[in-house]
């Protein structure tokens with residue numbers, strides 16, 4: 001996939017009925033394919049009404065064709081865009097006819113993400129921007145759309161490139177001093193190397209904070225509702241979702257399987273998982289459900305441990321604490337506040353008091369959820385980020401911290417100082433795709449859908 005130069009074709013619009021469906025072809029030279037399709041050469045960037053016919057001369061569709069001449073196209077190659085009527089069967093026929101006529105030119109169906117991959121390989125966009133295209137298409141909230149659009153415009157890449165440039169300048173200084181060992185110590189003072197390093201560090205930290213927020217905005221969080229049977233977990237899910245997603249009854253052990261529902265709070269996707277109440281049971285089906293509750297708890301980003309005034313402390317909280325991932329916070333919530341008059345008694349335990357029945361305390365609960373997962377609220381200039389970006393930033397931070405130690409040692413550590421700067425720079429470069437191993441590139445683009 002990485003190196004093929006053949007022309008590719010795919011449906012660029014979603015499958016299903018629509019007013020218009022777009023078929024897109026990209027390749028090193030599409031003139032001869034266009035000639036076979038329409039017996040005519042198209043002027044670049046001009047919408048032209050065309051008729052596509054089958055082998056018997058029967059009309060398949062009347063369509064608008066636009067030819068983009070390389071390198072002024074999305075992929076950087078010649079691109080032919082066919083805006084057809086949006087019928088699924090019709091579009092299949094259009095694709096089939098194009099493949100027939102493009103056979104001699106090697107026209108093949110595109111692999112997932114191959115159009116964007118070509119745009120990347122032809123330097124039309126960098127890797128972070130390519131990822132932003134996929135994120136823009138997947139965005140579930142207005143905030144996510146804006147974040148992805150900003151990354152696609154290059155806001156994130158610009159920050160990364162600026163940082164790389166600053167590190168490069170610092171490296172140039174260090175490398176040039178390495179040839180004159182007697183000047184090493186003065187170098188650190190004279191060239192303000194330490195100050196410049198501190199500035200790099202600050203900037204990196206702020207990029208990391210932004211990327212952390214960006215990752216929450218992109219991926220959201222897995223919120224697991226856990227607790228004893230009958231405390232109101234399913235009622236809370238229904239209340240948060242605003243509809244009756246899960247079955248609620250007064251019978252303990254109602255929920256058997258996990259029930260999932262996604263909501264957004266302040267544009268942050270929250271994937272809620274309601275689980276079977278935790279207790280020891282001889283019922284085989286319920287026991288299986290409880291096993292699944294524990295599986296969900298082990299994968300959570302945040303666990304709400306729900307209790308009610310009737311439930312007694314049987315060490316369940318401690319058991320959950322043992323199972324949750326190291327970074328996963330646990331939020332204690334007491335439900336059924338409408339049943340207790342002396343609500344202040346319970347709040348003294350620093351738990352949040354709610355009523356899934358009346359909705360009391362729900363706003364405070366939502367605020368607390370966002371706070372506990374580290375969401376700082378809507379930020380100006382927010383971007384969307386991925387785990388991959390965060391990992392690269394974290395690795396870069398580690399190397400900058402180490403380079404700082406070598407700078408503090410002064411004497412004879414300059415080479416190591418330079419080496420750590422080099423490594424930090426490498427990790428940053430991986431975000432925009434410079435110095436990225438081929439297999440990783442293949443992995444990233446294969447997650448795109450076909451036609452993107």
Ligand SMILES: Nc1nc2c(ncn2[C@@H]2O[C@H](COP(=O)(O)OP(=O)(O)OP(=O)(O)O)[C@@H](O)[C@H]2O)c(=O)[nH]1
Nearest residue numbers: 229230231232233234235253254255277336356357
């Ligand atoms: N008064 C009052 N009753 C509630 C509240 N929340 C839930 N209930 C009731 O408590 C009972 C159990 O609610 P569920 O939501 O099914 O409880 P659960 O934790 O999902 O129970 P399991 O699925 O068995 O683990 C039902 O009769 C609900 O109507 C509340 O805030 N106030």
Ligand SMILES: [Mg+2]
Nearest residue numbers: 233234254255
């Ligand atoms: Mg339930």
